[in-house]
Amino acid sequence: MTDQKIAPTRRPLTLRDVSEASGVSEMTVSRVLRNRGDVSEATREKVLEAAKRLGYVPNKIAGALASQRVNLVAVIIPSLSNMVFPEVMTGISEVLDETPLQPVVGVTNYKPEREEKVLYEMLSWRPSGVIIAGLEHSDASKAMLKAAGIPVVEIMDTDGQAIDAAVGISHRRAGRMMAQAILKAGHRRIGFLGTKMPLDHRARKRFEGFTEALAKEGVEIADQEFYEGGSALAKGREMTEAMLTRTPDIDFLYYSNDMIGAGGLLYCLDQGIDVPGQVGLAGFNGVELLDGLPRKLATMDACRSEVGRAAAKIIAERTESGEGGGERIELSPKIEIGDTLKRR
Secondary structure: OEEEOOOOOOOOOOHHHHHHHHOOOHHHHHHHHOOOOOOOHHHHHHHHHHHHHHOOOOOOOOOOOOOOOOOEEEEEEOOOOOOHHHHHHHHHHHHHOOOOOEEEEEEOOOOHHHHHHHHHHHHOOOOOEEEEEOOOOOHHHHHHHHHOOOOEEEEOOOOOOOOOEEEEOOHHHHHHHHHHHHHHOOOOOEEEEEEOOOOOHHHHHHHHHHHHHHHHOOOOOOEEEEEOOOOHHHHHHHHHHHHHHHOOOOOEEEEOOHHHHHHHHHHHHHOOOOOOOOOEEEOOEOOHHHHHOOOOOEEEEOOHHHHHHHHHHHHHHHHHHOOOOOOEEEOOOEEEOOOOOOOO
16 A cells, blocks of 8 residues: 655636636626626636536525535445445444544446536535546546545545545556466466447556556457446346357456456356356456355456545545645555365
8 A cells, every 4th residue: 555645736716816817797697697787698618618518517505604614525436336335324324423524425337427416506505515527527527527626535446646646546457467467377368358448548547457467478369359238237138149159269367357257157157157267357346245156256356345444544634634635645555366266
């Protein structure tokens, strides 16, 4: 684990900042942002463009509280159906339960435009901090986060530049570690099965680390299969059947998450395929729910609860002290061999 500190975030933006950037009075800026008063369309567009460029978010509680902050922590995650994030939320709640702070959750569905909307609405209530999944955001979201003037902790990933603080694992490292374990077990005909990755940046980084480690040993991915939407278990079965039909000499299947990996395992067991003798399998996330499968799927612990706890601790400590900024905590994932990866 590494813990490194840099400069704190700057002050929150005000109406005056937008006024200066747009060249109109603060009163006019206020009218535009409240959608009131007689303002020309050209002036309105000028103000809105300046506000978006700066990352300014109107304060819905201005004047209601002397501190202009509420004891809420905005937690912005891609999904509630993905079993990864409830565990992160549990870690966050465990820490914040001991403080006056209360987490409030927004869901983005892995869509940058949805993240912008959720972030805008949450910041307008002036929370005490933001915990947000991932390091990749739209320019508008980045501007809002930088201008918020509150602690911001990006979670689940450390492969990239954080806006403020970051807590997570290196997904490229996780991909390399799994590739090395699979190669060490003697596999060379390896298939990859996963979600479509343009918006799932963490899955993309694991795939990049995975293929990079294979390439160093002169091994290329033998086949690939991707999906989006629908039941992960059912999709895992379908993709596994398609790949083994198309490329029958595959000797290992690496899944981007445990749920589709569990579907693949169930398919192999139904078909009488020897796992891991004929085909080895591995997933990612270490989902405890799957411990009841007939065979324990090889996987990797993504330190989800630890990530939630560490992120919440940063928010709580900085809210209380008013100091800090730029913390970076990288946790170390661990491979769980299970019953589907040969031991050598």
